[in-house]
Amino acid sequence: MRRRIVPYFLLGPGTIxxxxxxxxxxxxxxxxxxxxxxxxxxxxxxxxxxNYSEALSAYDTQFFRSFLYAGTAxxxxxxxxxxxxxxxxxxxxxxxxxxxxxxxxxxxxxxxxRTIAWETxxxxxxxxxxxxxTIGLAPSGHVLATGPAVIAGLTYNxxxxxxxxxxxxxxxxxxxxxxxxxxxxxxxxxxxxxVTLPLSAPGIVAGTLLTFIPAAGDYVNxxxxxxxxxxxxxxxxxxxxxxxxxxxxxxxxxFVLMALIMIAVVVYIRFAGSEALMGEEAx
Amino acid sequence: MxxxxxxxxxxxxxxxxxxxxxxxxxxxxxxxGGGGGIEGGGEKEAPKVKLEGKPSGSLTISxxxxxxxxxxxxAFEKATAVKVKxxxxxxxxxxxxNKMQPLxxxxxxxxxxxxxxxxxxxxxxxxxGYLQELDKSALPNVERNLSASLxxxxxxxxxxxxxxxxxxxxxxxxxxxxxxDARSICDLFDPKYKGxxxxxxxxxxxxxxxxxxxxxxxxxxxxxxxxxxxxxxKAAAESGQIRRFTGNDYARDLTSGDAVAVMGWSGDAVQLxxxxxxxxxxxxxxxxxxxxxxxxxxxxxxxPTAAEAWMDFVYEPKVQANIAExxxxxxxxxxxxxxxxxxxPALAENQLIFPSASFTKRCSATxxxxxxxxxxxxxxxxxxxNG
Numbered sequence: 001m002r003r004r005i006v007p008y009f010l011l012g013p014g015t016i017x018x019x020x021x022x023x024x025x026x027x028x029x030x031x032x033x034x035x036x037x038x039x040x041x042x043x044x045x046x047x048x049x050x051n052y053s054e055a056l057s058a059y060d061t062q063f064f065r066s067f068l069y070a071g072t073a074x075x076x077x078x079x080x081x082x083x084x085x086x087x088x089x090x091x092x093x094x095x096x097x098x099x100x101x102x103x104x105x106x107x108x109x110x111x112x113x114r115t116i117a118w119e120t121x122x123x124x125x126x127x128x129x130x131x132x133x134t135i136g137l138a139p140s141g142h143v144l145a146t147g148p149a150v151i152a153g154l155t156y157n158x159x160x161x162x163x164x165x166x167x168x169x170x171x172x173x174x175x176x177x178x179x180x181x182x183x184x185x186x187x188x189x190x191x192x193x194x195v196t197l198p199l200s201a202p203g204i205v206a207g208t209l210l211t212f213i214p215a216a217g218d219y220v221n222x223x224x225x226x227x228x229x230x231x232x233x234x235x236x237x238x239x240x241x242x243x244x245x246x247x248x249x250x251x252x253x254x255f256v257l258m259a260l261i262m263i264a265v266v267v268y269i270r271f272a273g274s275e276a277l278m279g280e281e282a283x
Numbered sequence: 284m285x286x287x288x289x290x291x292x293x294x295x296x297x298x299x300x301x302x303x304x305x306x307x308x309x310x311x312x313x314x315x316g317g318g319g320g321i322e323g324g325g326e327k328e329a330p331k332v333k334l335e336g337k338p339s340g341s342l343t344i345s346x347x348x349x350x351x352x353x354x355x356x357x358a359f360e361k362a363t364a365v366k367v368k369x370x371x372x373x374x375x376x377x378x379x380x381n382k383m384q385p386l387x388x389x390x391x392x393x394x395x396x397x398x399x400x401x402x403x404x405x406x407x408x409x410x411x412g413y414l415q416e417l418d419k420s421a422l423p424n425v426e427r428n429l430s431a432s433l434x435x436x437x438x439x440x441x442x443x444x445x446x447x448x449x450x451x452x453x454x455x456x457x458x459x460x461x462x463x464d465a466r467s468i469c470d471l472f473d474p475k476y477k478g479x480x481x482x483x484x485x486x487x488x489x490x491x492x493x494x495x496x497x498x499x500x501x502x503x504x505x506x507x508x509x510x511x512x513x514x515x516x517k518a519a520a521e522s523g524q525i526r527r528f529t530g531n532d533y534a535r536d537l538t539s540g541d542a543v544a545v546m547g548w549s550g551d552a553v554q555l556x557x558x559x560x561x562x563x564x565x566x567x568x569x570x571x572x573x574x575x576x577x578x579x580x581x582x583x584x585x586x587p588t589a590a591e592a593w594m595d596f597v598y599e600p601k602v603q604a605n606i607a608e609x610x611x612x613x614x615x616x617x618x619x620x621x622x623x624x625x626x627x628p629a630l631a632e633n634q635l636i637f638p639s640a641s642f643t644k645r646c647s648a649t650x651x652x653x654x655x656x657x658x659x660x661x662x663x664x665x666x667x668x669n670g
Binding site for chain 1 (some may be wrong): 376377378380381382384478520521523525526527528535539540541658661663664666668669670
């Protein structure tokens with residue numbers, strides 16, 4: 001009997017945490033999303049499902065934009081991370097720990113400060129912007145306060161979340177397998193495509209999820225690096241809560257965002273295969 | 284809960300713990316304002332401040348950033364033995380109100396005894412019954428020194444629940460090297476400055492100033508005038524004319540050169556000049572917007588006695604002179620000019636601190652929009668902000 005209780009005890013803290021800080025707030029937010037009226041002016045529960053349809057039709061542009069920005073940032077982060085993680089895992093030798101440290105080092109500064117630093121890096125008169133302008137990548141002469149600046153910020157801020165899982169999955173690969181592939185007359189490229197890449201798939205899937213999900217709901221990058229016409233859905237939710245006191249619409253938008261992300265993730269995992277996410281255990 | 288406890292078999296303990304935690308959480312969130320707390324509203328009778336002897340104890344003041352010099356708080360603590368917690372947590376009238384509203388509707392002030400908010404916002408809070416009437420017997424300096432022009436505003440004709448903190452003007456802040464010719468609000472819409480213009484994200488300032496460019500008096504404006512001005516802003520935003528909508532953060536764009544002409548507040552320019560001497564506040568050719576921000580005592584405020592002592596203290600001309608010298612906004616206190624004239628004659632002649640009637644003759648007061656019209660205008664303006 002005693003043994004049966006142990007798992008409950010172990011699950012206890014996590015369950016309580018989730019219930020108190022996730023399930024209960026979620027319940028109140030769901031209730032709020034079906035309220036009618038605005039804060040201070042007769043806000044009341046009314047099964048107001050129209051909050052959902054209205055929020056979705058009023059802010060479809062921002063939804064689309066959020067997914068576009070987050071998707072582009074995730075793709076860029078993947079393209080940057082994979083070669084980097086590969087190098088750290090297989091080629092770095094004694095520099096491996098130093099390089100890993102360099103990947104994690106930005107976390108010693110807060111997210112906000114790092115984003116604000118990009119304001120300076122991309123500001124109109126900075127050497128970076130002038131260079132981009134000269135080589136024709138910034139025809140208008142400004143990068144800051146544009147969509148690409150927001151995407152750049154998202155990519156930069158979530159890069160470690162992509163690098164680390166990919167590194168972890170690459171690092172676990174038995175190099176004997178790659179050697180075996182080569183013994184069986186696979187070229188280096190074939191060995192990579194048919195052995196290394198499939199074995200690192202769990203890292204790629206985990207990395208893309210860890211990047212895409214927070215990036216889609218992010219509002220800090222759009223706030224600091226974006227300008228007119230670059231606001232993401234997170235900014236809209238923040239403005240509905242704080243400047244317009246339209247709590248029901250804001251809550252409804254949060255749920256729509258959650259649902260859309262969930263759908264995207266399910267489709268993605270279906271497509272990528274759940275064993276890719278879970279690794280060997282699921283097979 | 285009693286029911287859960289009565290079941291006694293192995294394993295029930297953890298189940299009970301989860302149920303208990305759930306119940307506690309429900310209780311917590313219910314108290315936390317998720318449920319009934321944020322409902323309500325309507326007109327209420329305002330309570331009145333109850334004074335208790337000499338000011339003592341501690342006092343928490345909420346104000347905007349960089350809105351006071353470094354010496355005034357310590358001087359007040361020394362003069363009264365009140366311990367002050369001065370927090371700069373107000374960045375936007377709407378945001379502050381929406382954060383505090385759930386507390387205020389339950390008669391709590393979050394431990395704060397004084398807020399400093401714009402005229403229209405304190406008027407709204409008063410209507411909702413969130414503010415206390417002041418006891419004027421503890422405010423002799425305010426009675427004596429409050430500038431005559433501020434004594435009888437429309438929203439509080441006898442200043443029964445507000446004491447002005449500072450007034451100011453909203454106009455242009457310009458980089459005199461890069462946009463020497465930007466002299467009117469209309470110039471902000473000149474393609475010459477495309478992508479180099481910031482506009483305020485405050486609906487009650489950005490839209491009326493745009494109306495002035497259109498030749499409409501904001502205080503006579505119809506809903507159609509508001510919408511037309513918002514359309515103009517929208518077109519400028521979509522064409523890339525406006526770089527971004529900002530609050531105080533236009534400061535960053537101006538000092539880095541990313542913006543060359545913005546809508547801005549009069550006091551800010553003087554502080555910005557320290558970073559970039561080419562920045563200058565200009566009275567737009569169409570005139571400016573005039574505003575005031577007031578100290579108020581919210582319902583449930585602890586230690587209102589000390590709060591009134593503070594209000595009265597900053598109406599001492601010598602104390603106010605220090606604040607005026609630092610913040611460079613229009614001071615609401617009479618008798619500051621002679622004090623500053625002795626200390627710093629240039630400052631006493633500064634039109635931003637002591638504007639003459641001819642300087643502000645084309646300026647307008649913050650227009651009143653309420654009810655359904657306000658909702659419509661806010662919605663349209665926010666749609667532009669969220670582009």
